[in-house]
Amino acid sequence: MKTGRNYKFWFCTGSQDLYGDECLKKVAEHSRIIVEELNKSGVLPFEVVWKPTLITNELIRKTFNEANADEDCAGVITWMHTFSPAKSWILGLKEYRKPLCHFHTQFNEEIPYDTIDMDFMNENQSAHGGREYGHIVTRMGIERKVIVGHWADQKVQERLASWMRTAIGIMESSHIRVCRIADNMRNVAVTEGDKVEAQIKFGWEIDAYPVNEIAQYVQDVQKGDIDVLVEEYYSKYDILLEDRDPEEFRRHVEVQAGIEIGFQKFLEEKNYQAIVTHFGDLGSLKQLPGLAIQRLMEKGYGFGGEGDWKTAAMVRLMKIMAAGVKDAKGTSFMEDYTYNLVPGKEGILQAHMLEVCPSVADGKIGIKVCPLSMGDREDPARLVFTSKTGSAIAASLVDLGNRFRLIINDVECKKVEKPMPKLPVGTAFWTPKPDLATGAEAWILAGGAHHTAFSYDLTAEQMGDWANAMGIEAVYIDQDTTIRNFKNELRWNSMFYR
Ligand code: MN
Numbered sequence: 375m376k377t378g379r380n381y382k383f384w385f386c387t388g389s390q391d392l393y394g395d396e397c398l399k400k401v402a403e404h405s406r407i408i409v410e411e412l413n414k415s416g417v418l419p420f421e422v423v424w425k426p427t428l429i430t431n432e433l434i435r436k437t438f439n440e441a442n443a444d445e446d447c448a449g450v451i452t453w454m455h456t457f458s459p460a461k462s463w464i465l466g467l468k469e470y471r472k473p474l475c476h477f478h479t480q481f482n483e484e485i486p487y488d489t490i491d492m493d494f495m496n497e498n499q500s501a502h503g504g505r506e507y508g509h510i511v512t513r514m515g516i517e518r519k520v521i522v523g524h525w526a527d528q529k530v531q532e533r534l535a536s537w538m539r540t541a542i543g544i545m546e547s548s549h550i551r552v553c554r555i556a557d558n559m560r561n562v563a564v565t566e567g568d569k570v571e572a573q574i575k576f577g578w579e580i581d582a583y584p585v586n587e588i589a590q591y592v593q594d595v596q597k598g599d600i601d602v603l604v605e606e607y608y609s610k611y612d613i614l615l616e617d618r619d620p621e622e623f624r625r626h627v628e629v630q631a632g633i634e635i636g637f638q639k640f641l642e643e644k645n646y647q648a649i650v651t652h653f654g655d656l657g658s659l660k661q662l663p664g665l666a667i668q669r670l671m672e673k674g675y676g677f678g679g680e681g682d683w684k685t686a687a688m689v690r691l692m693k694i695m696a697a698g699v700k701d702a703k704g705t706s707f708m709e710d711y712t713y714n715l716v717p718g719k720e721g722i723l724q725a726h727m728l729e730v731c732p733s734v735a736d737g738k739i740g741i742k743v744c745p746l747s748m749g750d751r752e753d754p755a756r757l758v759f760t761s762k763t764g765s766a767i768a769a770s771l772v773d774l775g776n777r778f779r780l781i782i783n784d785v786e787c788k789k790v791e792k793p794m795p796k797l798p799v800g801t802a803f804w805t806p807k808p809d810l811a812t813g814a815e816a817w818i819l820a821g822g823a824h825h826t827a828f829s830y831d832l833t834a835e836q837m838g839d840w841a842n843a844m845g846i847e848a849v850y851i852d853q854d855t856t857i858r859n860f861k862n863e864l865r866w867n868s869m870f871y872r
Pocket of ligand 1: 679680709726825
């Protein structure tokens with residue numbers, strides 16, 4: 375997933391000159407060791423860059439402004455080694471505009487019982503200094519992540535790694551450009567929204583093009599290029615003819631190959647990272663983009679069906695945040711379709727007309743050509759598969775008229791009990807937390823959509839922190855959700871975010 379930037383995080387240690395040069399030397403040495411070890415750990419997805427200890431107003435202000443100006447700096451990790459009077463931080467923090475982490479750690483893990491004296495305490499007092507610093511960040515109302523624990527503890531490093539991905543989401547959100555080649559589906563409410571407000575809040579640029587402008591790119595694709603790509607499809611995927619004539623089948627697949635190549639060229643030339651389509655607005659395209667969109671999503675493009683630009687941008691955002699996750703299981707556009715309500719086996723079957731990203735697939739992926747029940751085009755080729763098992767999140771961004779709300783549901787993905795041989799789409803099946811009845815009730819009360827951005831590789835905490843950084847409401851539906859408390863939370867939030 376290319377973002378075009380080589381992101382790094384700055385590590386800034388707070389102190390003051392009250393303790394003398396000897397102490398400051400040790401402060402610098404300790405923070406250098408921490409940075410070195412963090413980088414060596416293999417846990418962090420991005421490099422940490424050591425910065426000289428911050429001890430004065432001027433230096434703090436200068437450093438934060440340099441962080442603002444450095445395109446590759448995705449955030450600042452601050453650590454108060456000693457007591458750093460927090461008034462010194464006000465001007466720097468006020469001018470700082472990037473993600474901020476308060477790493478509340480200390481150099482030594484254990485109290486050195488036998489040797490501890492006042493000098494040691496003065497030198498190693500992050501419990502003291504971290505509170506002074508935390509106070510001013512809270513008083514100034516600045517969003518930041520507080521991570522507590524010893525820096526060498528892998529769990530603590532994993533929290534830092536997780537926050538780094540949130541920070542990348544915050545930074546990259548304002549580089550997302552969504553290409554709309556169709557308006558939102560007529561009469562549909564939940565996929566609508568205020569695009570100007572979305573640009574103000576999230577930095578998204580959301581532009582419309584006549585569908586035939588992109589269809590022209592598809593028509594211009596060379597037959598030779600299509601043949602090469604179809605060969606790739608045929609070598610990579612199972613060809614599930616299901617009684618169709620092999621040559622007729624291949625012609626349908628070729629149409630999708632042309633769409634994949636043409637769409638990608640259009641999006642690259644015009645610098646878009648997400649796209650929406652609509653089965654009812656296809657211009658001169660011969661098929662609803664199915665296989666083509668699935669492949670583009672796998673390459674990192676965001677997608678939303680029926681003109682759903684909010685979900686398209688969220689899918690792109692989540693793909694960026696999850697990029698490079700070790701043993702990644704996938705991120706996709708998804709749609710709640712149908713329930714299994716059998717007691718003990720409750721769940722929601724997820725799919726879309728065609729456009730589910732194969733990154734979530736478990737095992738073999740096949741190509742089928744089947745009619746669409748909607749629209750008036752050729753039978754589109756599509757990738758079919760079932761999805762992986764395990765925990766994941768589904769997120770829905772809705773526009774409530776005066777503000778955005780992000781709804782994040784922890785879900786448990788499972789295998790359906792039996793194969794579904796007549797269902798020609800990629801699917802997932804999950805039980806929302808805390809259970810189907812409570813999860814679905816809460817989702818509906820929150821106004822969540824049927825379209826979601828779904829990922830196995832991100833956490834609700836990461837998405838909620840991103841939403842907080844964007845200044846919008848985030849609600850969690852998880853193991854701890856009860857309807858009574860959730861309704862109150864929605865009521866209270868409606869006051870806070872009015
Ligand atoms: Mn849909």
